Amino acid sequence: MERIDTDILVAGGGVAGLTATVAFATEGFDVICVDPSPPVTSAETDGSDLRSTAFLMPSVDLFRRAGLWDRLEPYSAPLRIMRLADAGGPEEAIRETADFVAEDVGRSAFGHNLPNWLLRREIAARIDELPNARLIAPARLDRLTPRTATAIAALSDGATIRAPLVIAADGRDSPTREAAGIATRRWSYGQKAVVFTVTHTLPHDGVSTEIHRTGGPFTLVPLPDRDGDLHSAVVWMETGPRAAELATMDVLAFEAALNARSCGVLGRLTLASARRVWPIISQIADHLDGPRLALVAEAAHVIPPIGAQGLNMSLRDVATLRDICVAAREAGHDIGAPDLLARYSRARHPDILARVLGVDALNRSAMFEAQPLRDIRRVGLKTLYGLKPLRRTAMRVGLGVETTATGQTS
Numbered sequence: 401m402e403r404i405d406t407d408i409l410v411a412g413g414g415v416a417g418l419t420a421t422v423a424f425a426t427e428g429f430d431v432i433c434v435d436p437s438p439p440v441t442s443a444e445t446d447g448s449d450l451r452s453t454a455f456l457m458p459s460v461d462l463f464r465r466a467g468l469w470d471r472l473e474p475y476s477a478p479l480r481i482m483r484l485a486d487a488g489g490p491e492e493a494i495r496e497t498a499d500f501v502a503e504d505v506g507r508s509a510f511g512h513n514l515p516n517w518l519l520r521r522e523i524a525a526r527i528d529e530l531p532n533a534r535l536i537a538p539a540r541l542d543r544l545t546p547r548t549a550t551a552i553a554a555l556s557d558g559a560t561i562r563a564p565l566v567i568a569a570d571g572r573d574s575p576t577r578e579a580a581g582i583a584t585r586r587w588s589y590g591q592k593a594v595v596f597t598v599t600h601t602l603p604h605d606g607v608s609t610e611i612h613r614t615g616g617p618f619t620l621v622p623l624p625d626r627d628g629d630l631h632s633a634v635v636w637m638e639t640g641p642r643a644a645e646l647a648t649m650d651v652l653a654f655e656a657a658l659n660a661r662s663c664g665v666l667g668r669l670t671l672a673s674a675r676r677v678w679p680i681i682s683q684i685a686d687h688l689d690g691p692r693l694a695l696v697a698e699a700a701h702v703i704p705p706i707g708a709q710g711l712n713m714s715l716r717d718v719a720t721l722r723d724i725c726v727a728a729r730e731a732g733h734d735i736g737a738p739d740l741l742a743r744y745s746r747a748r749h750p751d752i753l754a755r756v757l758g759v760d761a762l763n764r765s766a767m768f769e770a771q772p773l774r775d776i777r778r779v780g781l782k783t784l785y786g787l788k789p790l791r792r793t794a795m796r797v798g799l800g801v802e803t804t805a806t807g808q809t810s
């Protein structure tokens with residue numbers, strides 16, 4: 401039976417766990433990441449994650465420092481403009497748009513969009529090149545026993561890992577969080593997201609468009625051209641039954657519904673991938689620390705996919721914990737000490753809570769069915785857009801260059 405000593409054990413090899421592994425290993429920590437499934441690294445393989453993620457600038461900074469950005473940038477599409485469109489009138493037509501332009505807050509782009517399967521491929525390749533990082537998959541973290549100076553982790557393959565710090569990046573149902581007895585608040589919306597990619601006849605010009613009508617937002621996110629075709633990712637949120645219907649209807653009927661819902665903003669859309677369905681919930685852990693344990697990413701918080709916040713919040717968790725651990729090591733302190741992990745939790749929890757509540761409110765307004773409420777939403781959009789200081793603040797908070805809780809800039 402293998403016994404391994406390491407500085408940090410990461411439970412979960414999703415995008416967040418893989419990124420955390422690289423981020424900490426690049427700082428010189430010995431890191432082991434475990435996951436019950438090896439990463440799926442092509443779009444065509446069964447189980448591939450067909451979502452894409454719009455990485456805002458603080459996330460790009462983290463990738464850069466972790467030696468990942470040179471690998472990722474060639475595959476990314478910059479987002480110059482985030483366009484919110486209201487199509488809440490009786491007809492499926494856009495009646496109000498508001499453009500949030502990166503240049504207005506002194507940036508050339510809000511962020512960069514990348515397919516999730518490709519992220520897994522490139523981050524796993526970076527782990528392979530780091531001598532102090534290791535991915536063990538398939539292997540599940542089965543049991544965690546915190547001791548005074550370390551935690552002892554029992555894996556499903558019989559191995560034992562001893563580490564002063566365990567990072568739980570094992571997803572929304574995090575077994576590690578459950579075993580540590582950290583409570584969460586979770587609520588759902590009776591809503592699901594249908595996720596796929598499309599080709600289209602008009603260029604996206606680096607504009608991400610979120611169209612609000614009923615059921616939830618319909619979002620088109622720019623991707624780089626594919627085989628000479630214009631290409632975008634789509635997240636289409638709807639009530640559960642309608643999402644199930646959309647995901648299974650034949651392609652011709654689906655494309656007709658798709659083109660009606662997109663209101664022609666990118667010309668004619670053609671389905672270019674499989675369709676996957678994701679349940680939409682909000683969830684927040686009561687705190688992010690446990691004995692020798694730090695929660696990050698969906699183990700700590702889940703939000704509906706609006707405004708490109710979810711994984712960006714997750715990478716902010718990773719960056720905050722990294723900075724605390726690097727400072728602790730330099731001072732000769734234990735990186736898994738309770739006061740240090742409590743400091744991490746206090747540093748992240750208020751910002752997470754504010755974003756969870758903010759995205760919850762946006763999602764509820766995007767779901768409005770009744771015409772008067774849809775009209776109020778249109779007025780709200782107009783007001784937010786018309787007041788320049790409010791618009792700039794919304795952009796800076798959304799971009800992650802200003803935190804929601806303290807108003808500090810980073």
Ligand SMILES: Cc1cc2nc3c(=O)[nH]c(=O)nc-3n(C[C@H](O)[C@H](O)[C@H](O)COP(=O)(O)OP(=O)(O)OC[C@H]3O[C@@H](n4cnc5c(N)ncnc54)[C@H](O)[C@@H]3O)c2cc1C
Nearest residue numbers: 412414415416453454541570571697698705709710711712
């Ligand atoms: C439709 C949709 C669109 C989105 N778009 C965006 C976007 O544009 N921008 C953005 O910032 N965010 C976005 N998000 C959010 C983002 O995709 C998620 O936050 C992110 O993928 C979750 O990553 P994770 O690594 O926390 O969890 P997961 O991907 O769920 O990974 C958890 C991993 O833990 C493993 N695991 C489970 N149990 C164990 C165990 N006992 N031991 C070891 N490993 C274990 C699992 O196998 C899994 O691989 C979107 C989400 C959805 C649903």
